[in-house]
Amino acid sequence: MKRARLIMLMISAVLCLGLAGGYFIYVRAQGSSTMTGVPESDANPASVLAGQHIVFRSSALGAHYGQLAAVPLDHPEGSRASLGMTCERTYATRTAGVCLFAKRGVVQTYGITMLDAQLRPVGNAELAGLPSRVRMSADSSLVATTTFIGGHSYAQASFSTETIIRRDGKSLGNIESWQSTVDGRPLRSVDRNFWGVTFADDDDTFYATAASGKTTWLMRGSLKARSMVSLRTDAECPSLSPDRNKIAYKKRLDSNARGVWRLAVLDLHTGKESLLAETRSVDDQVEWLDDSRLLYGLSRPGSEATTSDVWVVPADGSGTAAVLIPEASSPAVVR
Amino acid sequence: MYVTVRSVPTSTEGEQRTHGSRRRRIPPAVLAFGAVSLLTDVSSESVAAILPLYITAVLGMGPLAYGFIDGIYQGVSAAVRILGGWWSDSTKRPKWVAFVGYFASALSRVGLLLATGFASITAVIAIDRLGKGLRTGPRDSLIATASDPADLGRNFGVHRAMDTAGALAGPLLAFAVLAAIPLGLGGYRAVFVFSLAFAVLGVVVLALVVPDLRTAGGRTAFGNQSTRRRMALRLSDLSQPALRRVLAVAGLLGLVTIGDGFIYLSLSDAGSLATKYFPLLFVGTSAAYMILAIPLGRVADRVGRARVFLIGHVALLGVYALTASGVGGGAWTVVVVLVLLGSFYAATDGVLAALATQSVPEESRASGIAAAQTVVALSRFACSLGFGLLWYLTGRETALWVMALALAASLAAAAVLLRPLLTSHTGSPA
Numbered sequence: 001m002k003r004a005r006l007i008m009l010m011i012s013a014v015l016c017l018g019l020a021g022g023y024f025i026y027v028r029a030q031g032s033s034t035m036t037g038v039p040e041s042d043a044n045p046a047s048v049l050a051g052q053h054i055v056f057r058s059s060a061l062g063a064h065y066g067q068l069a070a071v072p073l074d075h076p077e078g079s080r081a082s083l084g085m086t087c088e089r090t091y092a093t094r095t096a097g098v099c100l101f102a103k104r105g106v107v108q109t110y111g112i113t114m115l116d117a118q119l120r121p122v123g124n125a126e127l128a129g130l131p132s133r134v135r136m137s138a139d140s141s142l143v144a145t146t147t148f149i150g151g152h153s154y155a156q157a158s159f160s161t162e163t164i165i166r167r168d169g170k171s172l173g174n175i176e177s178w179q180s181t182v183d184g185r186p187l188r189s190v191d192r193n194f195w196g197v198t199f200a201d202d203d204d205t206f207y208a209t210a211a212s213g214k215t216t217w218l219m220r221g222s223l224k225a226r227s228m229v230s231l232r233t234d235a236e237c238p239s240l241s242p243d244r245n246k247i248a249y250k251k252r253l254d255s256n257a258r259g260v261w262r263l264a265v266l267d268l269h270t271g272k273e274s275l276l277a278e279t280r281s282v283d284d285q286v287e288w289l290d291d292s293r294l295l296y297g298l299s300r301p302g303s304e305a306t307t308s309d310v311w312v313v314p315a316d317g318s319g320t321a322a323v324l325i326p327e328a329s330s331p332a333v334v335r
Numbered sequence: 336m337y338v339t340v341r342s343v344p345t346s347t348e349g350e351q352r353t354h355g356s357r358r359r360r361i362p363p364a365v366l367a368f369g370a371v372s373l374l375t376d377v378s379s380e381s382v383a384a385i386l387p388l389y390i391t392a393v394l395g396m397g398p399l400a401y402g403f404i405d406g407i408y409q410g411v412s413a414a415v416r417i418l419g420g421w422w423s424d425s426t427k428r429p430k431w432v433a434f435v436g437y438f439a440s441a442l443s444r445v446g447l448l449l450a451t452g453f454a455s456i457t458a459v460i461a462i463d464r465l466g467k468g469l470r471t472g473p474r475d476s477l478i479a480t481a482s483d484p485a486d487l488g489r490n491f492g493v494h495r496a497m498d499t500a501g502a503l504a505g506p507l508l509a510f511a512v513l514a515a516i517p518l519g520l521g522g523y524r525a526v527f528v529f530s531l532a533f534a535v536l537g538v539v540v541l542a543l544v545v546p547d548l549r550t551a552g553g554r555t556a557f558g559n560q561s562t563r564r565r566m567a568l569r570l571s572d573l574s575q576p577a578l579r580r581v582l583a584v585a586g587l588l589g590l591v592t593i594g595d596g597f598i599y600l601s602l603s604d605a606g607s608l609a610t611k612y613f614p615l616l617f618v619g620t621s622a623a624y625m626i627l628a629i630p631l632g633r634v635a636d637r638v639g640r641a642r643v644f645l646i647g648h649v650a651l652l653g654v655y656a657l658t659a660s661g662v663g664g665g666a667w668t669v670v671v672v673l674v675l676l677g678s679f680y681a682a683t684d685g686v687l688a689a690l691a692t693q694s695v696p697e698e699s700r701a702s703g704i705a706a707a708q709t710v711v712a713l714s715r716f717a718c719s720l721g722f723g724l725l726w727y728l729t730g731r732e733t734a735l736w737v738m739a740l741a742l743a744a745s746l747a748a749a750a751v752l753l754r755p756l757l758t759s760h761t762g763s764p765a
Contacts, residue, residue, distance in 0.1 A: 005543045012539040020525075020532035024512065027521040061521070102388060108510075130391050148391060190727045259453035305394055305451030306523070 043081040048072055049118060053334050054295075055092040058082070059307045060327035068099060068119060073333070076310075076325045083119050088131040092119065092332040096140035100131035100147075112145060114169065123169065128162055133237065133285050137199035141168055142223075144197030144206070161193045163208065165223065172223065179227035180210055182217050187230075189213070196237035196285050200244060207231075207238040207247060218249060218266075236261070237285035239294075241315070242335075245269060248286045248294055248315065259283070263294065265315050274317040287331050289324070292316065297329030364481035365490045367544040368474060369497030374537035375437060376498055378444065378530045379463070380505025385513065389523050394451065411461055412468035413712040420472030420705025423550075429473035429480070429701055430547045436470025437541055439463070441534035447527045472705030479692040479700055480548045487692055488640055491685030492632025499625040503618065550697055577694035578703050580756070582710050584749045585687060588648055589714025591742040593655075593722045595620060595676060601658045601731055602669055616673060623677020624684075631681040632689075640690045641756035645749060647682025650675045652742050659735035687711065690756075 052073035058064050058080070068083035068090055087099035097115035102108060110127040112134075129147035136143050146163045165172045175194050180187040189212045197208045204224050210217045218235035221228035235249040245268055250261035261283055263276040276294070284296040294315050299308045310325040325331065423432040439462055446459035475491070482490040509526045516522035599616045635643035654675045657668055688704050695703030725734040750757065 009539065009543050012543075013536060016532040016536045016539075020529045023528045024516070024525045027525050028516050030521065108388070130387055132391060148387065190723050299394060299451070301451075 043071070043079045045070065045081040045083055046118070048081040049334075054310075054325065055090060055097060055119065055332045055334060056310060056325060056328040057087055057090055057330040058327060059309075059329055061307065069328070070119070071325060073335075077323075085113070085115075085119075085121065087113075087330075089134045090330050090332065091134045091136050091143075092334050093136050093138060093140045094334055096136065097332075098134055098136060098143055098145075100127060100134050100145060102131065110147065112143075114143075125166075125169070132161070133163075133196045135198055135239075135285070137203070138201055139203075141203070142166070142199050142206075144199070144208075146195040146197070161195045163194045163197060165197065165206070167223075172226075175208065175221065175228070178221070179225070180219065180230075181228070182210065182212075182219075182230040187212060194219075198238050198240045198247075198285075200240060207240065209236045209238065209249075211236075218247075232266075235264070235266070239286045239288065241288050241291050243291045246291075246315065248288070250282055250284070250286075263296065263313070265294075265317075276313050276315070276317055276321075277319050278311070278313045278321040280321075284329075287333055288315070289333055295324060295331045295333065297331065359483060359486055361490060361493055362481040362483075363544075364546050364548060365478055365493055366497075367540065367546075368478055369494045371437065371537045371541045371545060372474070372494060372498040373501035373504075374533045374540060375440065376501030377505045377508060378533035378537065379440065379467070380502045381509035381526055381533075382444070382447065382505075382530045384506035384509045385523060385526055390456065394456075411464035412471075413709055413716075415465050415468035416471055416705045416709050416712075417702070419469035420476070420702040422469075423473035423476055423701035424699050427550045427698070428547070429477040429550065430541070430545055432701075433470040433473040433477065434538070434541055436466040436468070436473070437534075437538050439466030439469065441531065441538050442466075444527060444531035444534050448524065448531070471708060472701040475688045475692075475704045476550065476701035477545070477548055479688070479704070480550055480697070481546070484693065485636060487689035488632035488635035488643070488686055489629060490632070491688050492629040492635075492681070495632075495681070495685045496625050496628040499621050499628065503621055503625065550700060575695060577755075578691065578706070580752050581687075581690050581694045581707060584644075584752050585707050586710045586714045587745050587749055587752075588742075589711045590718050590721075591738055591745050592648075592651065592711075592715050592718055593738055594715065594719050597719070597722060597726075598654060598658055598672065598676065601735060602672065616669075619670075619673040620676045620680070623674050624680040625677075627678050627681035628685060631678065632685055635682070635686045635689065639757060640686050640693070641753045643682050644686050644690060645746060645753070645757075647679050647686070648742065648746055648749075650682065651679045652739060652746070654679065655735050655739040655742060659732050659739065 048070045053070045054073060054076060055068065055070045058067050058069040064082050066086045066088070068085045068087055069080045070083065071078060071080045085099055085101075087101050089100040091098050092115070095117050097117075097119045099113040099115060099121075100110070101113060102110050110129060110131060112125050112127050113121045114123040114125075116122050127145060127147050129149040131145070131147055133146040134144065143166045144163065145166075146161055149160045149162050161176075163175050165175060175197070176192065180192070180194075187210060192210060192212045194211075195209050197206050199206050204222050206221045206223065208219050208221060208228065210219045210228065210230065216234055216236050217230040218232050218238055219228040220231055234251045236251065238247050238249045240247055246265050247268060248263065248265045251264050252260060253262050254260065260281045263278050263282050263286060264273050265276065266273045278296075280298065282296050282298060284298070287295045289295050289312055292315050293312050295310055295312055297308045298311050299305045307327055308329040309323045310328045310331045311321050312324040313319065313321040419432060419436060423429045426432060443459045443463035443466065446455070446462065450456045450459045478490060478494055479487060508529060512526045512529060513522045516525055595617070602616075631643060631647075654672050657672055657675070661668065687707055691704045691707040692700060722734060722738060725737060729737070
């Protein structure tokens with residue numbers, strides 16, 4: 001009896017570890033071979049970056065997974081220029097770019113790499129926590145990053161974000177410590193969090209999301225005054241249109257539905273909010289393709305969830321959503 | 336029915352020495368359960384280490400979704416722990432109740448391979464945590480049943496050391512796999528497959544190797560019709576004076592025990608180190624815990640568990656004082672704080688299980704242990720909330736000194752409450 005159990009134990013051990021090890025070797029071998037259906041990445045980086053283009057993170061399984069890439073604005077589904085650097089989130093303008101990365105190891109570290117106009121690295125800084133959002137001002141002088149900080153929240157059952165704005169590489173601090181006012185009252189609750197910054201062009205105004213408890217607010221802030229004021233509730237991850245007249249964000253239609261968001265656009269002059277034609281839940285900070293169309297990353301359903309595509313949808317609620325760049329996320333339009 | 340209020344039920348100092356020189360062997364059941372916990376912790380910690388990155392970077396979920404899943408991950412298990420203890424006591428089959436818990440967690444690994452949406456990931460994690468909550472009470476109860484009462488502290492120490500070894504190895508495995516497969520989905524999938532393999536192995540070792548020890552009274556002497564009566568009996572057992580004291584002390588001290596995270600944050604706030612080293616601090620604390628669990632369990636068996644439990648909290652007091660004053664500063668302080676924190680866990684976690692075991696009758700053992708652990712979890716959670724507020728209102732240093740004072744006062748009160756367990760441990764003072 002005892003012998004029989006020992007044999008069963010040995011067989012289980014060999015079977016379990018053998019199968020897992022076999023899977024490991026299989027996946028590893030698969031990674032080095034070329035996968036089918038991956039968009040070609042043979043375009044010349046210099047020529048793509050010279051014209052109007054979109055910078056993004058490639059999610060095509062294969063050698064370039066997670067790496068920076070770019071496509072011409074007028075031919076987004078065509079062959080992409082691979083830029084080699086691995087990023088979790090990225091953003092770019094005409095004169096510079098940023099790449100938020102996670103360096104895996106026993107101690108996982110995170111950082112931000114500043115890029116020049118050719119998207120070559122020019123400097124590094126540390127980031128505390130997992131990269132979530134990154135945006136730059138149009139003139140590249142301002143960079144805002146949002147990361148998740150784990151392991152030191154007030155109650156271990158909660159989470160915390162850190163949103164830092166940098167001017168010319170120098171940190172202006174975590175905007176959580178700035179003065180915020182919601183509905184006329186100062187926001188001081190211990191569980192307040194801020195994320196998803198977008199910049200205007202005056203080197204002062206920005207928009208961001210504030211949250212406390214179950215409520216989120218769209219905030220308008222001033223860098224000079226180091227303060228923010230709430231504009232409306234339930235509007236996360238704002239993004240200003242290129243003409244600065246509209247602001248796009250994600251909102252929850254049902255406040256009880258966790259993790260379900262719809263995209264909406266607010267006209268800053270008329271105050272009119274319109275829901276967009278995209279009916280699926282989108283958890284991204286959208287990017288404006290032009291003044292009338294929006295871009296966002298969306299994971300594929302089911303077992304392909306680790307591959308995402310960049311979709312495009314009209315900003316006025318009309319039309320339908322369509323894939324603009326397959327196997328891509330974190331788009332940044334460079335005009 | 337047997338209830339010992341003393342730490343070491345049958346000994347004089349002379350006998351103690353004999354036991355000390357001729358060490359009793361560690362029961363096979365303890366080693367077997369240690370192996371089960373080691374394998375299971377490799378499985379769960381390898382996933383826990385990469386889950387944040389998987390959820391945010393790969394599945395692309397934002398802050399609120401991540402926070403919600405994180406909350407589930409931390410919160411669910413305390414709720415079902417009592418239930419697991421009660422179920423184990425009423426069936427008197429701790430092994431098979433624990434089996435259900437381990438099996439549920441192994442099953443959730445299969446789910447992890449399939450789940451990609453927000454709702455499915457949430458459900459998978461909830462199942463894993465349910466399993467964890469369910470199994471801890473019966474597991475510790477079986478370890479206690481397999482142990483000579485005089486060795487309880489050491490045997491729990493052996494189990495905790497093996498458990499922590501698994502928790503240390505898990506993240507290493509995960510990051511080794513991710514480093515070898517820098518391929519998005521593939522790497523994460525491979526980690527999940529390894530995690531599943533270790534979870535299944537843990538379940539197999541439990542089923543095949545851990546003996547099916549029944550708690551006393553397991554022979555169905557009463558038949559079915561008296562189930563209710565027996566349940567009532569157990570509930571009254573839970574209000575035994577001895578257990579009540581242990582629960583009160585555990586709760587009282589739990590209310591002044593702030594989480595590791597806060598200590599690490601204080602260290603980084605005081606300029607001792609950057610936040611990126613947080614994970615390394617967890618590793619340091621766990622390593623100290625792993626190394627000290629057995630020696631301190633042994634000491635607890637010798638000088639009294641209540642005494643070591645209180646001394647462990649004195650180490651915590653040292654942590655508060657060192658962190659608040661920032662004496663020495665830099666790496667030196669950090670190392671001492673980590674060693675003290677590790678000793679705190681080594682002197683309190685397994686020792687509390689031993690203390691609860693000796694304070695309840697055998698037939699309500701799993702419930703008693705689960706009750707003590709739940710009280711600790713809940714009171715520490717309350718403390719984290721309170722301390723967070725205090726920190727916010729008064730600042731880091733003041734908040735820590737206030738907690739140090741509160742801990743010192745609670746320790747004095749705890750010493751009074753535990754006096755029956757503190758004074759009678761040696762039998763004779765000679």
